[in-house]
Every structure is written in C-alpha cells, then in structure tokens.
Amino acid sequence: MSVNSRKGPIVDPGVCRCCGAVKKCRLLNVEYEWSGEREVYADMFVDCFGLVLSHLEGAESERLICATCVVRLRDARAFRRQVLHCEEKLLNAALHIHDYHENAIKLEVEVKQEEDSGHVNESDDDHNDGVDPMDETIGQDEEGSKGAELQLKSEEARVQLSPLEGASVDKAKTEMLDKLNSMKKKLDKMQNCDEPRRIESPPYRRPVTVDKDLHILRNAAKIVENSYVCPFVTVFSDYHCIYCKEMFLDPTLLRQHTMTHDPKTYKDVIDTKKLIQVDIDRIDCRLCDEKIDSIDILKQHITTVHGIKLYKDVNNEFIPFKLKIGSLTCVECGKNLAFFHALKKHMAEHFGTFICDVCGAHYFEERHLIFHKNSHNKTADVQMYPCTECEKTFRSKYSRNFHVSRIHKNEPAYPCNKCDEIFVSYHMRYRHKMNVHGEKRLFPCEGCDRVFDSRKTLRQHNQRTHLQLLRHECSLCDKKFYLPSALRDHMTSHTGERNFRCEFCGKNYPRAKALRVHLQSHSSEKKYKCTLCPSAYTQITNFKNHMKTKHPMPEGGEAYR
Missing domain, CATH: 3.30.160 (Double Stranded RNA Binding Domain)
Known part of the structure; x- marks a missing residue:
C-alpha cells in the first residue's frame, strides 16, 4: 500500500530491488526531501556509479528501494563529494605554487634589467661627485610603484654585482645578458606548459608482511603433489574424496579412488575454510622410488634431492591420520578410538591452536573455544540468543539463525554434492544419496547378524538390544523403555486414553503407531x-x-x- 507523506510517497510493504528485502520502501524515480536537500535515487545511482537503472517507467512494485539501501547510497554520494573536494584543493595548491614561481622569476628579471641600466649610467657619467649610481637607481624605484620586496631584490642584486667592480663594462654586460636570456627561456618554458607543476612525493612502499596461512596452503599443495599422501574430507564419520566428493566407508577404497585423480589439481579444490586432513598410510615420494614413512623426512627429501622450495617458517601443514576399518589410532600418542569423529576431537589436543585459559582444552576453531568457555561461566553470565518465532533459546547466533532458517522459514540448508538438489535436513539428503545416487552404506552389528544403513540406527540397536540401556521407567509398573516416546505410549495403557481416531471408520486407538497400522486396512493394496x-x-x-x-x-x- 502506497502512503503519501510530506517528504514523499512510502510503499509499505514493498520488495527492494537493490537488496530483495521486504520493508517500507520509496520510489527510485520520485523526488524526496532529506535534510533540506532534494534527492532522486535513480539520479544518485548515475552520479555515483554511472549506473542507469531499468524499468523506471513500469509498475510501482518494480522501482522500489528500502531505507537501508538509501542510507548506503547517501554514504556513497557523500564519499564522492569528499573525494572531489579534496581533489579540487590539491589542484588549487599545485596552481598556486606554479603562479608563485612564475611571478618570482618575472620580478627577478625586472630587477636584473634595472641593474644593467645602472651600469650603463656609470660608464657614461664618470664625474658624479662620488654619488653611487646604484643608490640613484634604488631611489628611482622607490619613487615608482615598487614595494619592499623589490627593494630587497635590488639589494641582493647589488651584492651580486659588487665583485664586478673594476672589471670591463663589456664583460659585465655580456654576463648579465646571458643570465637574462637563461631566465627568459625558463619563463617561456613554464608559460608554455599546459599542466601545472606536480609535487612529486616518494613512492609508497608496501610493508613486508608474512602470511603464514598462505605459506601453509602452498606447502600442503606441494607435499600432496609430490607424495602419495591421501587428502580427504569428512562429514561426521564418512570419508569423502576431496576432488569429486565421492563417499567411502572403507579407507582402502578411498585411497585407491584418490589415485585416479591428478594431484596437481589439489591446489584448485583445497578449501581454505576447513582443516586440511591427509591420510599418511603411504607417504613415499612420487618423483623417485624413495620409500619414506615420515612427513618431516619427506619435506627434507624433496627440498634437498628434487630442489622443491618449501616455506620454513611454518610446520604442521595438515592433520595426519592413518585410516583403517574398525578402531582408529592416533599417530601422535597411539590412543585408540572407535569413530573418526572422536579421533578428530582428540587430535585437537596435539594440533589445536585455540586453547582455553581456564582448563587448557584445545580446539581447532575459535567458535568452538568460545562455546566451551561458556561452560565455565555461571548460567546468569552466559549470553543466550532467543528465537523471535518461538520460545527456544540458543547459546550462539549461528545455532539460532540455523534454527530459524530450518524450522520457521523451511529454507533448505543441506546441498547434495552430486547434483543441484538441496534438502532441509541431513537425514533427507542422506536418503536421497542412497536412493538416487546409489551410495551403499551398510553397518553390520557385531553382536548379531543384523545390518543397518546408518550409524545412528546401529547405535540405537546396540543400546536397546545388547546393552539394555532402558533409562525411562514407568512409575506405575516395572516396565522400562529406551525412548521417552515409548514410555508415553505405554502410559495410555494405565490411563485408558484413546486420543487417536480413524477418520474413515471412527475407531479410537491409544497410540499413533496403532492408528497408522489400522489405516493400512483402508488401503486397497494388500501387501x-x-x-x-x-x-x-x-x-x-x-x-x-x-x-x-x-x-x-x-x-x-x-x-x-
């Protein structure tokens, strides 16, 4: 809806064509008043950026701009005016210096000419009763329109001419004419110059800085190119090829697959925002037949034998792992862990650079350290971030924003790395990759012959069936359950509630699962x-x-x- 105000029409709500936000908007090609000035935003785009906007004669909804973008546009205009003002001051200063030098040279030429005429008078009139002709010249100048500055110039000229007393008049005249001719040439050269003289400043020299992060990336790329180490990325405890994002559960298959890619392309696919992870099950040199079992020995070998340059101011270019099926072992201390996710968390104790100053815990990323430090604070001191749509609170802005985008806005946040599909949950992407792209994920149970398609279902099976972790106990009988939802369903047997009603036949059931089973009887398909x-x-x-x-x-x- 468009509303007229004394400063111009306002459209509320409207979609800003500059940022896409839905806010109160103004029209791009309508004149508004702000701080006593008239402004048309379309013209401001032309003045500041040379950008001519289209569709300014179309519908009102196609030519809107929000207040936030108007403020940014005003800042751009103010910055442009500031630059033009400073440029004008610089040019005026340069022109002033040019005019000053030009006038000084003209004045000096006039003084030199007066001095020359004084010498001529001295030669023609030898009987002047001791009166100095230079004093007469000065007296004549004082009677004219010359000021104090010309008097100073004449005094300097007399001092310069004093060594010439007693010399021949012809020699003095010749030298003076040569000086005058030289000054006239300089003056003509300055007058014919179109551009004002520029004040040359020394060139700017960028200070020498050391980008250690860049050195780490370049060292890692050279090590991967010239050895058989296997770079990879992980999603939870799944291994993915860093070149094509193919998923593997068996590290041996991952290493075999990675050998089919050209290691020289590693520098093009490396992700600077994530930790660099490599499998060092095999390190040997690619350039020769040398067998190597240490990264440090490899670095020394390729620099001394093959002449490859590595930056010496950095080390620990990546986190090394030795991947295998089953339990994983830390390459630094030999500790065994069941899952890769747990091993990676443990490796932070050896390679993490963000350290808690309270308990000494190590982390790879600063945001994890900040989240950890909140555990040392009292609950009242921890800053919480509430959701504006519901009553939930979160301990970080990232968690709050992720919750809003997924739950309230239903925005997809999990892209498939093999196609253009994006999903709203990790589970939906997980199923998509299995059903559409044929990824096989089988996790057999070590306690029985059952096989599961995810680690989560395998873990739940072990806890429920083999470990008997039944933490939820009924307060009216001795039965225990693994999930709280199972306990809630069980409680209906004591209360007699039947809250789940069939819309086809009207039968009531105490549990939702029982209703779902019943609804199959109304289906025409008999499986x-x-x-x-x-x-x-x-x-x-x-x-x-x-x-x-x-x-x-x-x-x-x-x-x-």
Whole structure:
C-alpha cells in the first residue's frame, strides 16, 4: 500500500530491488526531501556509479528501494563529494605554487634589467661627485610603484654585482645578458606548459608482511603433489574424496579412488575454510622410488634431492591420520578410538591452536573455544540468543539463525554434492544419496547378524538390544523403555486414553503407531499375500494370525516371520 507523506510517497510493504528485502520502501524515480536537500535515487545511482537503472517507467512494485539501501547510497554520494573536494584543493595548491614561481622569476628579471641600466649610467657619467649610481637607481624605484620586496631584490642584486667592480663594462654586460636570456627561456618554458607543476612525493612502499596461512596452503599443495599422501574430507564419520566428493566407508577404497585423480589439481579444490586432513598410510615420494614413512623426512627429501622450495617458517601443514576399518589410532600418542569423529576431537589436543585459559582444552576453531568457555561461566553470565518465532533459546547466533532458517522459514540448508538438489535436513539428503545416487552404506552389528544403513540406527540397536540401556521407567509398573516416546505410549495403557481416531471408520486407538497400522486396512493394496491360498492382508499381524490358524506349521518347523 502506497502512503503519501510530506517528504514523499512510502510503499509499505514493498520488495527492494537493490537488496530483495521486504520493508517500507520509496520510489527510485520520485523526488524526496532529506535534510533540506532534494534527492532522486535513480539520479544518485548515475552520479555515483554511472549506473542507469531499468524499468523506471513500469509498475510501482518494480522501482522500489528500502531505507537501508538509501542510507548506503547517501554514504556513497557523500564519499564522492569528499573525494572531489579534496581533489579540487590539491589542484588549487599545485596552481598556486606554479603562479608563485612564475611571478618570482618575472620580478627577478625586472630587477636584473634595472641593474644593467645602472651600469650603463656609470660608464657614461664618470664625474658624479662620488654619488653611487646604484643608490640613484634604488631611489628611482622607490619613487615608482615598487614595494619592499623589490627593494630587497635590488639589494641582493647589488651584492651580486659588487665583485664586478673594476672589471670591463663589456664583460659585465655580456654576463648579465646571458643570465637574462637563461631566465627568459625558463619563463617561456613554464608559460608554455599546459599542466601545472606536480609535487612529486616518494613512492609508497608496501610493508613486508608474512602470511603464514598462505605459506601453509602452498606447502600442503606441494607435499600432496609430490607424495602419495591421501587428502580427504569428512562429514561426521564418512570419508569423502576431496576432488569429486565421492563417499567411502572403507579407507582402502578411498585411497585407491584418490589415485585416479591428478594431484596437481589439489591446489584448485583445497578449501581454505576447513582443516586440511591427509591420510599418511603411504607417504613415499612420487618423483623417485624413495620409500619414506615420515612427513618431516619427506619435506627434507624433496627440498634437498628434487630442489622443491618449501616455506620454513611454518610446520604442521595438515592433520595426519592413518585410516583403517574398525578402531582408529592416533599417530601422535597411539590412543585408540572407535569413530573418526572422536579421533578428530582428540587430535585437537596435539594440533589445536585455540586453547582455553581456564582448563587448557584445545580446539581447532575459535567458535568452538568460545562455546566451551561458556561452560565455565555461571548460567546468569552466559549470553543466550532467543528465537523471535518461538520460545527456544540458543547459546550462539549461528545455532539460532540455523534454527530459524530450518524450522520457521523451511529454507533448505543441506546441498547434495552430486547434483543441484538441496534438502532441509541431513537425514533427507542422506536418503536421497542412497536412493538416487546409489551410495551403499551398510553397518553390520557385531553382536548379531543384523545390518543397518546408518550409524545412528546401529547405535540405537546396540543400546536397546545388547546393552539394555532402558533409562525411562514407568512409575506405575516395572516396565522400562529406551525412548521417552515409548514410555508415553505405554502410559495410555494405565490411563485408558484413546486420543487417536480413524477418520474413515471412527475407531479410537491409544497410540499413533496403532492408528497408522489400522489405516493400512483402508488401503486397497494388500501387501501380505498368502502363498498357500488366495487370502491377502494389509496388516502383517492379520497375515500371521491367518497362517497360524489356517496353515499351522508342524512341530519343529520354521516359524513364520
């Protein structure tokens, strides 16, 4: 809706065509008043940036600009005016210096000419009763329109001429004429010069700085190019090829796959925002047959034998790992850990540069250290970031913004590295890569013969079935459950509540899972078909009851599944 104010029309709400925000907006090609000045934002774009905007004659919604962008545009205009003002002052200063030198030279020429005429009078009139002709010349000048500055110049000229007394008049006249001619040439040269004389300043020399982060990246690239170390990236505990982002669970397959890529392209795909990780299961030199089992020995070898230059002011170019299936071992202290995520967290104790000054904990990133320091503070002292859409609070801006984009704005934040699809959750991307791109992820249980497609389901299976970690106990009976949702469903057996109603037949059920199973009976598809008779069922429970009653198995036979 457009509203007129005394300073110009306001559109609320509107979409700013400069930043895309939905705010109160103004029109680009309409004149507004601000601080006593008239301003048209489209003209300001032309003046500041030489940018001619399109669609200024179209609909009102196509030519809007928000207040934030107006402020930035005003700042740009003010900065432009400041630069032009300083440039004008610099040019005026240069012209003033040029005029000063020109006038000084003209004045000196006039003084020299007066001095020359004085010598001529002295030669023509030898009987002047002791009166100095130079004094007469000065007296004549004082009677004219000359000032104190001309008198000073004449005094200097008399001092310069004093050594010539007693010399021949011809010699003095010749020298004086030569000086006058030289001055006239300089004056003509300055008058014919189109550009004002510039004040030359010494050239700016950039201070010498050492970019250690850049040295680390260049050293890492040269080490990867000239050795068999295997660079990789990780997502949780999955290994990905750094060149094509292919996922592997077996480190051996990862190393074999990485050998198919050209290591010289590593410097083009390296991510400067993430930690550099390499597998050092094999380090040997690529340039010769030398067998090497240490990064330090490799660096010394390629610099002395092959003449490759490495920066000596940095070390620890990357975090080294020796990847294998099963338990992982730290290459620094030999500690064994079950998952790569736990190993990476442990490696921060050896290579982390962000250290807590309270307890000495090490971290790779500063944001992790800041989050950790909050654990040492009292709850009242910890700054929390509340969500403006709901009642949740977060301990960092990143977590709050991520929550808003995912939950309230439903913005996708998990891109697939093999196609252009973006998903709103990690689980949806996980399933997409398995179903569409054929990634195989199988995690067998060591306690039984079951196989799972994610580490999370394997971990839950172990805790529920083998470890019996049933932390949620019913207060009315002795039953225990692994999940709190299972306990809530169980409590309905004590209260008799049936809050889940079928919209087709009106039956009520105490649990949502029971309702979902019931809804299958209204489906036309009967997935469970009997192989011994034409009967078919939508629910597996009814199918099993049918097999037990209609087709019972003899004793010792295999039970139905």
